[in-house]
Each structure stands twice: as structure tokens, then as C-alpha cells.
Amino acid sequence: xxxxxxxxxxxxxxxxxxxxxxxxxxxxxxxxxxxxxxxxxxxxxxxxxxxxxxxxxxxxxxxxxxxxxxxxxxxxxxxxxxxxxxxxxxxxxxxxxxxxxxxxxxxxxxxxx
Numbered sequence: 001x002x003x004x005x006x007x008x009x010x011x012x013x014x015x016x017x018x019x020x021x022x023x024x025x026x027x028x029x030x031x032x033x034x035x036x037x038x039x040x041x042x043x044x045x046x047x048x049x050x051x052x053x054x055x056x057x058x059x060x061x062x063x064x065x066x067x068x069x070x071x072x073x074x075x076x077x078x079x080x081x082x083x084x085x086x087x088x089x090x091x092x093x094x095x096x097x098x099x100x101x102x103x104x105x106x107x108x109x110x111x112x113x
Contacts, residue, residue: 002026002057002089007113013091014049014108016041018098024057025090025110034112035082036092040073043101047073049108050095053087063091070095073106 003011004026013036014022027034038049048070052063071081092108 004028005031005090005110005112007031008111010037010109010111012107012109014094014106016105016107017094018047018105019094021091021093022108023091026057027087027090027112029086031112032084032086033082034085034090034110035080037109037111038071038073038079038081038092039107039109040075040077040098041101041103041105042076044073044075044098044104044106045100046096047094047098047104047106048096049073049106050093051081051083051090052093053090055088057089059089063093073098075100
């Protein structure tokens with residue numbers, strides 16, 4: 001599924017998920033500032049999110065990683081990660097399965113402008 005980002009409007013890319021690529025977001029060419037908010041559910045003991053970009057929504061190869069590597073998901077913890085740059089399409093892939101607790105999951109939200 002592809003969604004277009006709107007300035008300052010939060011878009012959920014992963015909603016209470018444990019695996020998967022999530023929603024692919026089309027980024028307008030005038031957006032330069034990006035932020036994701038990662039929320040691990042209560043009891044999460046493992047998992048990681050890898051922010052990624054590509055030049056096509058349906059790119060079948062390995063997407064370009066953003067940042068220094070995957071961001072770990074924590075137990076009932078909210079993390080924010082911000083960066084600058086131009087990109088065409090963005091996703092927040094769960095690179096390590098989210099696990100632990102009764103209902104392990106992660107939610108990732110994007111905000112850009």
C-alpha cells in the first residue's frame with residue numbers, strides 16, 4: 001500500500017506489527033525534514049526498525065538504509081529519530097522480529113515537512 005505524505009500530518013507506517021515492510025510512503029520533493037516515532041508495546045524484549053528509502057514504490061531490490069543501522073524497539077518505550085534529506089519513497093521495515101511479552105508489537109509513525 002502506498003500513501004502520500006502531507007506536511008506536518010502524522011502517517012502510521014506500522015500499526016501494532018511484529019514483522020513486515022509496512023506502508024510505503026511517497027515523499028513530496030519539497031520535504032527536507034523527516035521524523036519517525038517508534039513505540040514498542042509493553043513486554044517487548046527484542047525487535048528493530050530499519051528506516052529505508054527507494055526511488056520507486058515497487059522497487060524489488062534492497063532499499064537504501066537511512067541512518068547508522070536498525071533502531072531497537074524497547075519495552076513500552078517511545079523513540080524519535082530525525083534526519084534531513086530528499087527521497088522519493090520511504091518505509092520503516094521491521095528488520096528484526098518484535099517479540100516478548102503477551103502481545104509484542106511496534107507502531108511507527110512518520111511526520112515530515
